[in-house]
Amino acid sequence: MTTEATNKCTIIDGKKTAATIRQELKEEIESLAQSHNGIVPGLAVVLVGNRVDSATYVRMKKKAAVEIGIHSIDVTLPITISQQDLKAEIEKLNQDPKVHGILVQLPLPEHIKESEILMAIDYTKDADGFSARNIGNMWLGRGTGDPPLAIPCTPAGCIDLLQRYEIDITGKECVVLGRSNIVGMPVAALLQSCNGTVTVCHSRTKNIPEIIGRADILIAAIGKPEYVRGEWLKPGVVIVDVGINDKPDATKKRGYRLVGDVHYDEALQKASAITPVPGGVGPMTIAMLMKNTVNLCRHSLGLPRLTLRNKI
Amino acid sequence: MTTEATNKCTIIDGKKTAATIRQELKEEIESLAQSHNGIVPGLAVVLVGNRVDSATYVRMKKKAAVEIGIHSIDVTLPITISQQDLKAEIEKLNQDPKVHGILVQLPLPEHIKESEILMAIDYTKDADGFSARNIGNMWLGRGTGDPPLAIPCTPAGCIDLLQRYEIDITGKECVVLGRSNIVGMPVAALLQSCNGTVTVCHSRTKNIPEIIGRADILIAAIGKPEYVRGEWLKPGVVIVDVGINDKPDATKKRGYRLVGDVHYDEALQKASAITPVPGGVGPMTIAMLMKNTVNLCRHSLGLPRLTLRNKI
């Protein structure tokens, strides 16, 4: 190659940032215990069946919880459990005063109606922040709603990274690629709360390269390996790459490696900052789950939520 | 003037469309009564104090209700009413089985905490569809939420106009000017449900003329008279002008006339379709309030909502 890498691009370090947040939360948990009679935030993680990937995620969440002083309650249930029995388990956790946050690891087995199970989680214990009332309050924001009790974890992680790297969102053109309820839409809500001008793209959007080319801030969350090409990007764009995709790679022992939704090497030549995959948004998601758990514990004590850095 | 009006622009007739909807609802109300033991949808309209504009709106709503066979319950309260007493009035309406929809005319007097009153309205009787749970379900849409019970009236009116004029939204660049909880944000949610690619602009947005120039469909809702100029527009754009503003006009008896947020005469030269002010979105808002009331009555009978035309 004869091109020189003249572009200076900041690599946004999600792993380090997540560690900082976990440390902050550890201190918060200690101070809560001191001021509130030894209270310990409790997170119940419900795992149905024995999918290997789900079991790994649950183990990671549990480990992060224990390290910072959150009491982790494992609820491991057989893959054959009925809808009714699973709901009864959730109901038990709703009643348990030691449980402040409840997380049901998805996906659930085919015979279970997922949305009904999620809706069974008490609004005040919804550690993922996915309930309609919480999402409604997030969109209503300033004005007619209550403050949300929890913020969906991956979106919160994206915004926290931008804020900790002092990337101002106000007045910026923000393009969100993907509109899922888990990532795309809550990210769009948060970017708008931060006064960004937000455009959401999805599978029916035309001229995606052109729209991406307008972005000052791009959040990519579609689950397509290296979909976004360098030549589409506006010079100086800030990229948060949420995608986690397998890409065949013969040089790796396991035969593949992880890549994001953005072509990283190409983007490095154009962007002013970018999150890598892995080590970008991924670690932030778990840190934000911990933060939600601490916040739900605070809520049970009548204390307000610890917000994201600019009060969102 | 030497310019010829070569552009062919459809004037979207909100008055006529609203009349059609009211007629459809009248037939629905008759058929509901026949199939369900003479049931009559009931709408309670709560008016606090004696603001002239609020009294006018309430009168218009009541008139529209009665004309199509909705039972209208007036609750007129003194401006001095306490927060607690007003909440008690709402509670009475929540309990009353003859009341299917409750609407509190805004603004409320200064000493009343508006959001607390709105939150006191039972979710199943929220005729404006503004509650957090309803708004959350609207955003969640396909997938993890319940269907919303009511759709905010003005936004529903905007979408219904587009649909009845057979303006396809899928894949179109939609620009929403304004981000209020009453108009801008629910319009954005609905446009996205219809597979538009949506950008929301607000007071912190930069380069508004440029962003408006990208719009295939423009919804203007900022409350600034004739803010959007013809030269900003992409030829062929479809414009829904929600704004209702007074503009001084010496030729009028009352000294002013109503204008929208878009410069109408200029826009006529560029747009392929436009809603006038008055006679565009305005009449649709009340028609949609009637539709919400009928839908809440249907919900009380265990029947699903009558959707907007493409099932939204």
Ligand SMILES: NC(=O)C1=CN([C@@H]2O[C@H](COP(=O)(O)OP(=O)(O)OC[C@H]3O[C@@H](n4cnc5c(N)ncnc54)[C@H](OP(=O)(O)O)[C@@H]3O)[C@@H](O)[C@H]2O)C=CC1
């Ligand atoms: N870092 C982390 O901690 C997390 C990472 N992820 C990763 O983020 C990615 C997205 O996850 P998630 O939101 O759950 O995915 P979903 O599959 O739920 O949603 C994907 C979205 O992308 C849109 N889309 C798909 N293909 C295209 C395309 N070619 N062009 C434009 N839009 C497209 C879809 O549009 P439509 O709605 O029209 O179908 C949909 O809105 C995945 O790679 C996932 O692994 C997810 C969660 C956490």
Ligand SMILES: NC(=O)C1=CN([C@@H]2O[C@H](COP(=O)(O)OP(=O)(O)OC[C@H]3O[C@@H](n4cnc5c(N)ncnc54)[C@H](OP(=O)(O)O)[C@@H]3O)[C@@H](O)[C@H]2O)C=CC1
């Ligand atoms: N036809 C009908 O039935 C109805 C008509 N209306 C009319 O619609 C209009 C909007 O109403 P509503 O949504 O309640 O108004 P609000 O005042 O609640 O909201 C106005 C929105 O416009 C944004 N805004 C204000 N000025 C500018 C600007 N110069 N550039 C960009 N954005 C701007 C504000 O941004 P920010 O959030 O940053 O402050 C805000 O989001 C009004 O004219 C109102 O009368 C309203 C309801 C029903």
